[in-house]
């Protein structure tokens with residue numbers, strides 16, 4: 001079977017579409033583009049595969065109703081635009097999917113939520129149930145409540161993480177450019193890169209910023225990063241333009257195919273590694289660094305020498321070695337304020353003085369990634 005034909009055998013596909021592929025030249029959501037995209041999603045369903053759509057465009061869709069001519073700079077204005085636009089966007093998808101007898105379900109995620117074990121489980125169950133019911137989940141970041149996400153978050157990375165969360169076997173990234181080029185396509189003479197089999201194929205490729213429409217975020221760099229997250233955990237990625245989505249999904253030689261390079265790893269840890277920043281840090285002594293990094297042990301209070309920042313139990317925190325180098329990230333079981341009274345002390349001592357609840361690890365090894 002040719003490598004492209006693999007695309008046609010995918011049973012669960014995550015499709016991500018960028019704002020730049022959904023907007024008109026004057027800025028609003030283009031109903032014709034939404035309609036064309038939905039035709040492609042319906043075709044995928046028609047061949048018996050499941051599909052999850054990660055759609056950007058909430059901010060772009062909110063511009064016209066708020067009489068804004070371009071994407072506002074201020075966070076509050078972006079959140080307001082997203083609030084107005086998200087409903088309109090999902091309404092468009094709902095109407096278009098109904099033409100094909102299909103049902104849309106809105107899923108708004110914050111990255112922070114999904115790293116917490118209980119929330120992660122909920123998100124996983126929600127997707128599973130929606131797909132079981134034949135619904136097409138339409139995913140976006142919860143821009144109206146997310147703060148840093150709206151500025152730095154990008155749906156390319158979100159799509160890669162969702163692909164992993166739902167155990168997809170293909171991720172399709174749709175943009176306003178028909179694939180990865182060896183430099184920003186506005187530069188004359190740049191060439192399409194048809195296949196990326198690993199890091200080596202990216203040497204000599206210049207990743208520029210957003211396209212001419214100016215409505216996207218992140219440009220090509222976030223797409224290549226997303227592709228690397230997905231391929232590194234066994235999910236191949238096709239990057240092309242929304243116009244060529246049908247051809248790409250039919251296995252035709254369009255766009256760029258990023259080949260799978262790695263194997264599946266636990267999803268929640270993937271989120272922890274790629275989607276969070278430490279809310280604070282724990283400083284470890286040399287023995288604890290060795291235990292955690294080399295022996296993959298849980299972090300106990302005895303090996304902690306300091307605490308930085310303010311966090312609560314369940315938050316992601318960085319683990320620093322005595323020189324301040326970040327060696328890992330994990331979900332902490334205590335609040336920052338509790339750490340000083342625990343650090344440097346053995347679990348037995350803590351149990352005797354403070355009770356059985358304090359015998360637990362500060363970070364369990366199942367909640368820990370080494371960076």
Ligand SMILES: Nc1ncnc2c1ncn2[C@@H]1O[C@H](COP(=O)(O)OP(=O)(O)O)[C@@H](O)[C@H]1O
Pocket residue numbers: 017018019020021056174175176177179180181182183184185186205206207208209210211212214215216217218219220
């Ligand atoms: N090496 C490259 N190959 C292809 N496109 C590139 C490259 N470098 C920069 N770009 C730009 O990235 C843009 C797509 O990113 P972006 O505007 O964030 O889109 P989206 O809204 O789809 O996420 C393209 O329009 C293109 O101009």
Ligand SMILES: N[C@@H](CCC(=O)OP(=O)(O)O)C(=O)O
Pocket residue numbers: 017018019020055056057058059060082140141143153154155156215216217218219
């Ligand atoms: N969540 C935002 C879009 C964020 C984003 O990554 O945009 P894009 O680069 O167009 O995929 C919105 O819906 O407007």
